[in-house]
Amino acid sequence: MRDDIVLNGWLVRGKSSGFGDPFFESLFFTGNGRMGLRGYVAGEPAARPAEKGLFVAGMFAGIKPGITDLVNLPTPAWHRLLLGGEPGIPEGGVTYTLDLACGLLTQQYTLLAGGARVAVTEQRFFDPDRPALLAQRLTLCSDRAITAVVITGLFSASCNRPVPDDQVKESTETVQLMAALGAEFVPGGLTARYRARATGLELVQQLLLRQPAAWQAEELRRPGEAWGYTFTGELRPGRAACFDKLCGVYTSRDKDPLLAPLPARAGFDELLAQARSAWQARWQESDLRIEGDKASEAALRYCVYQLMANCSPRDDTVSIGARGLTHTRYKGCYFWDTDLFMMPFYLLTHPQAAQSLERYRVGCLPAARAHAQKMNGAGARYPWMAAFDGSEQCESWDIGASEVHITADVVFALEQYLQISGDQALAPAAREVYVETARFWASRCTPDPAGGYNLLFCKGPDEYCGITSNNLFTGWLVRHNLRLALAAARYLQSQEPARWQALSLSEQELQGWQALHDGLKLPKDPLTGHWRTDDTFHLLEPVDPAGLKQGSEASYHRVCFDRLQRYRVIKQADVLLLMTRLPQDFTPQEKLAAWQEFEPLCLHDSTLSFATHALFAAQNGLAAAAWSYFEKALYLDLRDIMGNTGKEGLHLACLGESWQAVVFGFAGLHFTPDGPRLAPHLPQGWKCLRFRFYWHGVQYEARVTPEGGDCRPRQTGAAF
Structure with missing residues (x-):
């Protein structure tokens, strides 16, 4: 370090x-x-x-x-x-x-x-x-x-x-x-x-x-x-x-x-x-001010600068690689990192950049169709590692074939963009993405002889789980994808019948999507009723995570992947990540149970992990844990905490998720039918947090103190 x-x-x-x-x-x-x-x-x-x-x-x-x-x-x-x-x-x-x-x-x-x-x-x-x-x-x-x-x-x-x-x-x-x-x-x-x-x-x-x-x-x-x-x-x-x-x-x-x-x-x-x-x-548009903690303010400012310096905001034919423009690690390819971890920053601070990122994904729909066909599927399947032309660049057969959650991630981000930006111009193209990705899921999921459907041969965000079945994160987002596709198809049926016909939609196909949505299996412990990561995680060999780690360096430098995938440990947030993205879908009791079960088992061998744990903890009032994880995420590159910043470049997803930990976690920003709202959990010592964000084309100013917070449209010409 x-x-x-x-x-x-x-x-x-x-x-x-x-x-x-x-x-x-x-x-x-x-x-x-x-x-x-x-x-x-x-x-x-x-x-x-x-x-x-x-x-x-x-x-x-x-x-x-x-x-x-x-x-x-x-x-x-x-x-x-x-x-x-x-x-x-x-x-x-x-x-x-x-x-x-x-x-x-x-x-x-x-x-x-x-x-x-x-x-x-x-x-x-x-x-x-x-x-x-x-x-x-x-x-x-x-x-x-x-x-x-x-x-x-x-x-x-x-x-x-x-x-x-x-x-x-x-x-x-x-x-x-x-x-x-x-x-x-x-x-x-x-x-x-x-x-x-x-x-x-x-x-x-x-x-x-x-x-x-x-x-x-x-x-x-x-x-x-x-x-x-x-x-x-x-x-x-x-x-x-x-x-x-x-x-x-x-x-x-x-x-x-x-x-x-x-x-x-x-x-x-x-x-x-x-x-x-x-x-x-x-x-x-993008600065954050923290009264009472100038060190965190300066570190966040560095994160924000690098996020701005690595996104081409007016070019919708490119996205952002896992290391941005700071290194050729992962061949400069575009992952889910952009959709889930970075895009919200641009969406709230620079909508034009967010629009370009989403237009890139929409523009790659033909390549996603070709990829689905190559993988013997239907509809559109987005690649795990995408190059400038949208083609799959992953050369590891198991990773590229099993981390199918990327397709649902793309859809999740696209819908998030539409909901927060209010950009109706992109909605027609988004509907087509929803429809084609639903077709992929219909071809990818397998009917169970006993009833329902299984998502087999999949790997969720926790890449140490091995190849498994019915990963909760993936399955939950698949259902989200299917709901969007059903709503989009019904809209086309009633409002754009020519487009309904051009896409060869039918009542039978929609009924199949609904059956898949209702019957897709989501793993739960039959005794406790708690959500599981997948169908096999509970079968893995228990181990003390501390015995696998040496400092903050990734465990795979000491323990081979074959052995890691048979231990009951987690590489990075999986169930907890899901609960940060769709917090309204889970009860406080479910979130607390998930934290108590999965947080102690996480090795944090991915640079995506610290910040997501900080976000989850902040959203759920776990103050001490939120601060501990936030510091690790905030200084991950500035202090080279995992020892790979020099040889691999900056970790853009961690920078973006650190920003989310502040805005969606400590400030508690969320969006309701009546507009943006705050539910803050400020760290101790933070006297005031201020930032700006866009919602439906209007720039807002948020001000948060230990006593509460408010956000309102920015006054024209008002300086930060």
């Missing part, structure tokens, strides 16, 4: 012992949602092409037939320094400062060469309103005169290190996924073009560079390594030498309407001021 990150209001600071610290590179990720960069030092002498690159949402390339990877693209965050003909010797590590108010990352370090001490400052930022722009500044200050050479441009040797689906395996193989098509130079800039392997997606990067007036420039052409310029000049005491670099990034799959040419006449400082204004507009 790390303790070297300092949070102070809007600033996140840290100091690494040198270049190449993967934890700092993950934690200091910056982006604008469409694209982003890990926090590596651009001037690090070591090449590390698999660790240095630019990520753009939706830019995938083929690594094997039918399988893609999020591409580690050629990067403009790159330069080399020669001081007196030498690369310089680092002195004292690297200081990082991320200003969340404007997204500005500043890295500072010192190089020793030729008797001179040169202070190096690297700065970069992304603007959410200029989704094609990355702006950078390099500043050099020397304590004595020395000749310097700055080599800067585009590092085109970036490559991928494909990560296996198996979490216990590491990969050392690298693969180049972008083919260079050439570069065109113009005075003070260049344009480079690339094409992705297998997918054929194209990338264009345009550079504009500005150097000190007296420095000489020479074109740099190193095909396969870099394109750019070499600047040569003198560093003198008391005179800072600044090098500005603007990069415009464009692809053949661009959709964002705000994409624009590089602002050729604008300088770094002017663009930074504009970016600050754009970020402030987003913060006016």
